[in-house]
Amino acid sequence: MNITVLGTGMVGQTVSKRLVELGHKVTMGTRNPDTTLSRTEPDRMTGITFSDWHKANPQVCLVTFSESVKGADLIINATSGFASLEVLELAGEAAMDGKVLLDISNPLDFSKGLPPSLFVCNTDSLGEQIQNRFPGLKVVKSLNTMNVYIQMNPGSLPGDHNVFVSGNDLEAKAMVKELLISIGWREQTIIDLGDITSARGTEMLLPIWVRLWSTLGDINFNFHIQRAK
Amino acid sequence: MNITVLGTGMVGQTVSKRLVELGHKVTMGTRNPDTTLSRTEPDRMTGITFSDWHKANPQVCLVTFSESVKGADLIINATSGFASLEVLELAGEAAMDGKVLLDISNPLDFSKGLPPSLFVCNTDSLGEQIQNRFPGLKVVKSLNTMNVYIQMNPGSLPGDHNVFVSGNDLEAKAMVKELLISIGWREQTIIDLGDITSARGTEMLLPIWVRLWSTLGDINFNFHIQRAK
Numbered sequence: 001m002n003i004t005v006l007g008t009g010m011v012g013q014t015v016s017k018r019l020v021e022l023g024h025k026v027t028m029g030t031r032n033p034d035t036t037l038s039r040t041e042p043d044r045m046t047g048i049t050f051s052d053w054h055k056a057n058p059q060v061c062l063v064t065f066s067e068s069v070k071g072a073d074l075i076i077n078a079t080s081g082f083a084s085l086e087v088l089e090l091a092g093e094a095a096m097d098g099k100v101l102l103d104i105s106n107p108l109d110f111s112k113g114l115p116p117s118l119f120v121c122n123t124d125s126l127g128e129q130i131q132n133r134f135p136g137l138k139v140v141k142s143l144n145t146m147n148v149y150i151q152m153n154p155g156s157l158p159g160d161h162n163v164f165v166s167g168n169d170l171e172a173k174a175m176v177k178e179l180l181i182s183i184g185w186r187e188q189t190i191i192d193l194g195d196i197t198s199a200r201g202t203e204m205l206l207p208i209w210v211r212l213w214s215t216l217g218d219i220n221f222n223f224h225i226q227r228a229k
Numbered sequence: 230m231n232i233t234v235l236g237t238g239m240v241g242q243t244v245s246k247r248l249v250e251l252g253h254k255v256t257m258g259t260r261n262p263d264t265t266l267s268r269t270e271p272d273r274m275t276g277i278t279f280s281d282w283h284k285a286n287p288q289v290c291l292v293t294f295s296e297s298v299k300g301a302d303l304i305i306n307a308t309s310g311f312a313s314l315e316v317l318e319l320a321g322e323a324a325m326d327g328k329v330l331l332d333i334s335n336p337l338d339f340s341k342g343l344p345p346s347l348f349v350c351n352t353d354s355l356g357e358q359i360q361n362r363f364p365g366l367k368v369v370k371s372l373n374t375m376n377v378y379i380q381m382n383p384g385s386l387p388g389d390h391n392v393f394v395s396g397n398d399l400e401a402k403a404m405v406k407e408l409l410i411s412i413g414w415r416e417q418t419i420i421d422l423g424d425i426t427s428a429r430g431t432e433m434l435l436p437i438w439v440r441l442w443s444t445l446g447d448i449n450f451n452f453h454i455q456r457a458k
Contacts, residue, residue: 117351122436123341161455164437193440201437207351208393208430211422212454224453225441226390 001179004029004068006087007078008036010045011104011148013053015078016060018152022182027061029068029091036062065090074100074175075137081107081126082119085133097136100172102179103127103199104143104151106206115210118203127166127199138172140165141199142180145209146222154184154222161222164191166198191225233258233297235316236307237265239274240333240377242282244307245289247381251411256290258297258320265291294319303329303404304366310336310348310355314362326365329401331408332356332428333372333380335435344439347432356395356428367401369394370428371409374438375451383413383451390451393420395427420454 005016006029016026030036037051046053054062069075069091079087084105088096107126109119120126127141142165143151150157163185167173177190193201205223213219234245235258245255259265266280275282283291298304298320308316313334317325336355338348349355356370371394372380379386392414396402406419422430434452442448 112352121351121433122346157455157457159455160453191441191444193437193444198437198440201440204350204433204436207433208422208427211427211430212420215420215422216454216456218457220457222455224389224455225445226386226388226451226453227445228386228447228449 001025001073002027002071004072004075005078006065006068006075006091007080007083008050008062009078009080010043012078013043013046013050013057014148014152015076015104017057018183020057020059026059027063027068027072029065029087030062031065031087031090033062033064066092066095069095069099072099074102074179077101077103077105077130079105081105082109084126084130088130088134088137093134093136096134098138100138100140100169100175101130101134102143102176103130103139103141106144106203108206115207115214118206121200121204123200125197125199125203127196127203131168131196138167138169139196140167140169140172140176141196141202142166142176145202145205147219150220150222152183154186154189157220157222159224160189161224162189162191164193164198164202166193166196166202168195230254230302231256231300233301233304234307235294235297235304235320236309236312237279237291238307238309239272241307242272242275242279242286243377243381244305244333246286247412249286249288255288256292256297256301258294258316259291260294260316260319262291262293295321295324298324298328301328303331303408306330306332306334306359308334310334311338313355313359317359317363317366322363322365325363327367329367329369329398329404330359330363331372331405332359332368332370335373335432337435344436344443347435350429350433352429354426354428354432356425356432360397360425367396367398368425369396369398369401369405370425370431371395371405374431374434376448379449379451381412383415383418386449386451388453389418390453391418391420393422393427393431395422395425395431397424
């Protein structure tokens with residue numbers, strides 16, 4: 001598939017690299033490619049600059065947001081939650097019309113200090129805000145409830161754990177589920193929660209996720225729904 | 230222990246019965262015992278009246294909220310979230326001073342239809358509201374993230390699954406953890422998330438819990454945090 005990843009941070013990098021490994025043609029969208037490539041400060045999480053990452057992953061094409069969505073079979077929103085709506089505006093509503101958007105972002109608000117709160121929750125969600133602003137997009141919320149290394153390599157965390165899917169369009173969800181399975185998620189670990197309003201539930205997992213990070217001392221964990229057999 | 234259960238609904242009944250089985254002296258608090266005993270409508274969940282339940286569980290003493298907390302070693306808030314603060318006012322701040330309150334309630338708001346939203350979340354929680362209103366109480370939030378049958382008989386759901394604990398007072402949390410273990414929770418399944426502000430995280434699990442109920446078709450499930458060994 002032609003997959004476009006919006007966002008060039010650690011999440012976008014990890015997602016893009018994995019999708020290249022799986023044989024997809026990956027395009028990364030950014031505000032200004034020259035600016036992104038000329039950044040000299042290393043990423044806080046990876047310790048390397050985007051330019052160095054890009055040299056090591058030359059198959060990934062870096063273009064503007066609006067260029068990146070043209071010809072995409074699937075768009076992945078890997079931007080920070082705060083930036084998501086603005087980035088999608090820059091990508092362009094018309095160019096995205098009818099396409100599938102896999103939204104892996106979270107509405108984390110760090111402006112009031114740590115731990116972060118959510119800037120939208122309870123009676124609304126970022127997934128819904130995106131779907132409502134861009135009704136022509138087929139928004140599927142998924143993968144937003146575990147760290148990106150587990151997202152892209154679920155087998156790296158042994159045992160049973162789940163990934164959730166929310167969205168209004170059944171074909172779009174089927175496409176995303178197929179991608180999840182190709183990434184390594186076993187079919188029985190994928191829980192379809194229903195329409196995009198169920199993104200409220202998965203985005204609202206973030207506050208306990210952040211607490212578990214400090215309690216357990218690392219991010220190498222995921223939610224599993226234990227059910228009676 | 231002398232344990233007081235505030236609330237006479239299905240949750241209060243199930244909790245009280247289990248604690249009697251474990252050898253505790255259980256007192257139930259209600260607004261007006263005569264009114265509670267004379268209700269003729271059966272409980273929507275259990276199908277029986279409180280009076281019939283009480284005849285089958287005569288060891289449980291039924292008194293007013295304010296009577297019920299006197300002499301209690303532990304108070305359990307099993308009221309609906311909406312009623313919790315009012316019920317605790319009726320119980321009386323002075324009589325509860327210095328005691329441990331195990332808060333198993335959730336701030337579910339059914340006023341806008343189904344699925345319910347939360348009437349407090351994100352930057353506050355019901356657990357915190359109770360702690361802030363009654364600073365002399367040692368509030369421990371726990372057991373609010375699974376159905377009451379699993380709460381009181383965790384072994385009924387096979388496999389690994391967790392119970393969370395939040396609270397400011399270490400001794401109060403130790404008392405609650407000991408109770409959890411006596412109920413059947415294995416020590417390694419109890420996750421202490423820290424102070425009472427972490428109740429935000431567990432209360433915010435309710436929206437996905439409600440969605441999972443409709444997706445999975447029953448309430449016989451619980452959250453498990455899958456960790457790298």
